[in-house]
Amino acid sequence: MEGRDPTMKITKPEELQQHPEYKEVLVELLFQLADDDFILSYRGSEWLGLAPHIEEDIAFSSINQDTMGHAAMYYQLLEDIGIGKADDLAHQRPSSERRNAVLLEEVNGPGHYLSEPRYDWAFAVVRHYFYTQAKKVRIDSLKHSSYEPLAQVAVKINMELYYHLMHWRTWFIQLTNAQGEARERMKKAVAKVFEDFGGVLTLGVKGDRMVEFGLIESEKILKQRWVQAMKPVFAEVNLDLPSEFGMKRGNGRNGEHTADLDEAIMTLSEVYRLDPLATW
Amino acid sequence: MPVVTSFRWLSEEEKYERFMERINAGEKIEADDWMPEDYRMTLIKLIAMHGISEIMGALPEKEWVPKAPSLRRKLGIMAKVQDEMGHGQLLLRVAEDLMAPLGKTREEIMQDLFKGDLKFHNVFHMPAPTWADAGLIGWLVDGAAIITQTNMLDASYGPYARALKRICAEEVFHAQHGESIILALAEGTKEQKEMLQDALNRWWEALLMFFGPGSAATTGTSKQDITIKYRIRTKTNEQLRQDFFTKYVPRILSIGLKLPDETMHFDESKGKWVYKQPDWNRFKEIIRNNGPKSKERLRLRELSYHNNAWVREALSGQSAAV
């Protein structure tokens, strides 16, 4: 890894006091990881009861629960560092402080989860599949992170990703290889996801520092691995894999977000905001 | 049981006699076994309604899934609503196997729901406007469901009994999930306590209705006699309602809530709870899909079904090709 001091390992949050710059970059990375999983699992939770098939609704919900569980683990790491309580970090922060990729905050489709939801299953499958593969690549790298509490969390999260990947890959391949309307919908969803997929793969302005501190490998390497993993799948469904991915609606890693995220935060914190100090 | 040399040579009467002997001996009837038509039809109606009620029942609580006030509450209620869908899945499978000889599948179940031919449980037509409603549903609606479902754990129809066994095991988690939300509110701020009392007031009548009318005289129809004859259940609607009061009224009072029925008391001499009857005419209206949220929730279910039809179409032809 470039510029990494191989002896540098931080084993406990307390040690971070002596490394303020390291801490700052670590916090940035943890927010990216936590916010990504949190907002996508929130979007997934809106689907509950509305999936195309009852059995799939149940399977999908398990994946959303796992993913929100992962977010909770990352927020807990932030809490352990003294950044704030996990629940406050998840519910209280305005969109300008969020670090998730813009792709993951996008609404599931037209309508609201309580009224006239016309959610797009093709978009759900493509977004979740591509994101999960990116998450897998990231997690494999984080298993060797210089911040050992994060490396330990990565080992745990990795366990659940096999199922998530298998599940989404199956849906992706079958629907994309189906004829007619389904294939067209899937192609459209793939194009739409690629428009903002650069935002998932980037580590933001502090990415280089993350690499220097041995927190994670470079976004260039991670992107290559993602492409490597997806190549055979794209061949199987007979689609072209682009070499560049867009950030059409901004770089969420730098706090750029859409109105979709503001709306989501309002909803997900509706009860919490009634009384943030109360026990719920 | 008489030794059967060849089952198909038996007359319909002999088959029925043999069937009733099996029922009375406590044997389980399986999907492909011979069964009288009214047994099959009663089961289809009961189990399809039970199953679709779970699916529709996911909707009022689901409103609160994205809004739950902490990470742990979000996870807990997601798992709970997922279970409701899961219970619906189990029950619909049982109903679908019973309907298969009639040439019906899940497709027809959904169509019957949309047409209004297949009813869903009265409680799931009601609004759930606050977080306390989500907790109250988990605590008391699930509590009521536990009372009716445990009553059928020994049902003579094997697949239903097996599904209920799975369901009741998960209901224990649901009950505790509901209690956890309720107790946090009951021990919370003044506003939280008020929110909880309001939810109880809102749900009380629906909870009384949950167990169904005391007899056919109340609403014109009641399936309870036939379900008891065929050993699908053992207790009457009123017995179940009384059981519910016995288990839950002391708990409701113990956490400082007030019952929204001032006449309610336990009559020692009769050994019965005395309570104000709900408006059974309103009950009839509600289950005819004229409840406060009936149309809206049916619309959600129907929209998601049609909106995703392309997914089912896409994969419906390739069973051999994959």
Add this chain to the structure above:
Amino acid sequence: MSDSGKGFYQVFEVFSRKNDTAPLQHQFSLLAPNHEIALVMAQENFMRRETVSDIWVVKRSDIRMMTEEEKESLKRLDNKDYRTTKGYGYLKKKWRQYEQQMLDEKEILSWKGEIQR
């Protein structure tokens, strides 16, 4: 039960194994358009709260089930102790005459470990 043919709603029976030495156990059935989709839904539908080490999905139309009448063929008389150790219980006394212990099930199954000399 009619569940053959094509279509999205096909019946699959789900089986699982608790651990590597446990027998396969039937869980429940689900509807899926094909084996692959059935498999990715199976665990979360029926085993959300238990760990398993293997899952099988079997299309129900591939299963030959018994009819109600055929189940009569499962009944048998209770006169087959020659098939079981119950029919050989007298050996215990016999071996005692030779000052040897009977090799019962407990003893024999214990041989997988070290044999005491």
